[in-house]
Amino acid sequence: MLVTDALPSAVLWDMDGTLVDTEPYWMTAESELVSAWGGSWTQEHALQMVGLGLPDAARILQSHGVGLSADEIVATMTARVIELTRAEVPFRPGARELLRGLKDAGIPSALVTMSYRDFADVVIEAIGADLFAATMTGDEVEHTKPHPAPYLRGAELLGVDVRTAIAIEDSRPGVASAVASGATVVAVPLHVELPESHEYTLWDGFDGRGLADLLAVHAERSNA
Structure with a gap:
């Protein structure tokens, strides 16, 4: 178990384009x-x-x-x-390793995807269902991204305050949803470019980044 004052309460993950390049x-x-x-x-x-x-x-x-x-x-x-x-499940390089690092550190992860349950379960099985403490799909929420409801619901499923959690996203609607929810946001764009912004931290991918990098973002944003 990792012990630090900088721990986020949870990490909320988008799926398509973030964990997997689908x-x-x-x-x-x-x-x-x-x-x-x-x-x-x-x-x-x-x-x-x-x-x-x-x-x-x-x-x-x-x-x-x-x-x-x-x-x-x-x-x-x-x-x-x-x-x-x-x-073929097209994992984004480094994403599963970061997800596993969070699990090992005792930080819960939730999947917050706009894909429907029948498809999401295929990906969840391939990634490892044990890595997620909760999962929420697009057919299980009234409002879709860019509305903040998906990320608010993801935090609710974990029993955490979304303002103490990190959301990881790749798309414009997804980032907008996460920012509006109040979470600390890490944007990892893939197919659509995202501009630099004070509203989120921009990464060019997961390769070479680990748990320490995510905690550093959380600490920096929490102290801002």
């Missing part, structure tokens, strides 16, 4: 679906979807000609992404 899988599912309905889907369109809740993504796909209900779109895309993920 965004290309979602982009593939989007492109295939739009193409099947005779539309076109560009890389720019796909990048605008990063971090959105699935109902919001479904509405955008409908505006590009997909003639299915929102629930049907979500189900179709999720099934495709599950298929691709079962073939």
Whole structure:
């Protein structure tokens, strides 16, 4: 057990793009679906979807000609992404090691993802369910990111004050959600660039960063 006054109460993790680089899988599912309905889907369109809740993504796909209900779109895309993920889980380098370091230090982690439970459980199993003290998915919260509700709910599930926790995110909607919740935020962008900001700490990845680096961010932000 690590003993220090600088310990956060918990760490709240986004999933897609943060722990696992599954965004290309979602982009593939989007492109295939739009193409099947005779539309076109560009890389720019796909990048605008990063971090959105699935109902919001479904509405955008409908505006590009997909003639299915929102629930049907979500189900179709999720099934495709599950298929691709079962073939290969694309972990972000260093993310699992940091997650394990938190577990070993006695700092609880929660998963706060806008993916739905059926897909999230595939990733949770691959990462190791024992590494999460709680998990929350996009079909288990009323408001999706960028609303603060997901991170507030994640903290609630752990029984901690979100203002004493760290949230780790990669996307603009996700970072906005985490910042609005009051958590200390570490932004680790991957497919979409994020600007420098006083509202969060920007990392270029997890490689070469460990528990001490995360605790240093928490200490610095707590004393600001």
